[in-house]
Amino acid sequence: MKQKQSKFFIRTSGRRLYDISEALSEQVGTSGIISGLLSLYIPHSSASLLIQENYDPEVLRDLERFFDRLVPQGDPLFHHTSEGPDDMPAHVRSALTAVSLSIPILDAQLALGTWQGVFLYEHRTSQHSRSILCHMIGE
Amino acid sequence: MKQKQSKFFIRTSGRRLYDISEALSEQVGTSGIISGLLSLYIPHSSASLLIQENYDPEVLRDLERFFDRLVPQGDPLFHHTSEGPDDMPAHVRSALTAVSLSIPILDAQLALGTWQGVFLYEHRTSQHSRSILCHMIGE
């Protein structure tokens, strides 16, 4: 049994989903782990991790439309507005999605479904550099 | 330290929660792991995993009523409609719930709370065969 830890960065430019599936495949490939578990963690409070359909890009836009309506900018409900109108909605969206995900590794590959991709979901409107931490364990 | 991977299938028939607690207990039982961690993963983009109260079935129906109102079928917000009116709501419901869960194993059993069950949450209205991946690690 062995473990590997790694970290990589994604530059984001606005509120949407960024496919990180390829980057994760590379992390798994270089780990030398054939069978095990990848656990992902995002150390940010206004971005999150999401598994979603990776086929029709309209799905990702519909998802963003839904979250934008559910947690609207400028909602008078929110008192924490000092960091901009997109900040508190970003924290709520982050609470409603995931900051950690665990995906099995089988045959040296992530056991994603046929139509699944792994995405970083950026919730802020401005540019950010986001880091993603990987913990892999197995044989 | 050892690990075990396994997979099982659930046939679903419509939008509701399916209790998989017993199936998981079997997986843990046959793994020979007495103390450790079970990580579950669902490789589908329109079904998810949920821990919920397992006592009053009305809780599960209320939950479905809530999600059906929060993410309504036929919502003009959604552009991705080619796979049916329940498809895009299924992706959103999936984003709002979980695709992976990790539960401790203690004394060769899942450390679920007294009132907790583990459920597959089917978000499509038609019949589906869903697979669930298990990764168990421990001693």
Add this chain to the structure above:
Amino acid sequence: MKQKQSKFFIRTSGRRLYDISEALSEQVGTSGIISGLLSLYIPHSSASLLIQENYDPEVLRDLERFFDRLVPQGDPLFHHTSEGPDDMPAHVRSALTAVSLSIPILDAQLALGTWQGVFLYEHRTSQHSRSILCHMIGE
């Protein structure tokens, strides 16, 4: 490779977020694990786990305001009311947030972001004693 399991308790007094970051640091510190993964699990169906901004307490209050509006007490949608008006909303809030979280351990510390805290989110209005299970694995 080694693993440690532990459990600790939090007394809650009403619907809000309780910072458990320090308690988790202690668990990691006494485990002797320098590099690895902490997996948390909450064995309750009306409380959950959340990573949130830990700087401005207004963020936590805004979050509670949001969930209180999204899943209102006394909603006629809910049939399961025998355990009080806050019970079914608690189950829904629990479904929308997390019951398990995995956070990497680096240099004998949790790899939380600068502005991240780990919180227990109590969804019931009365006092409760909540337990949190920790599974740590690594070297």
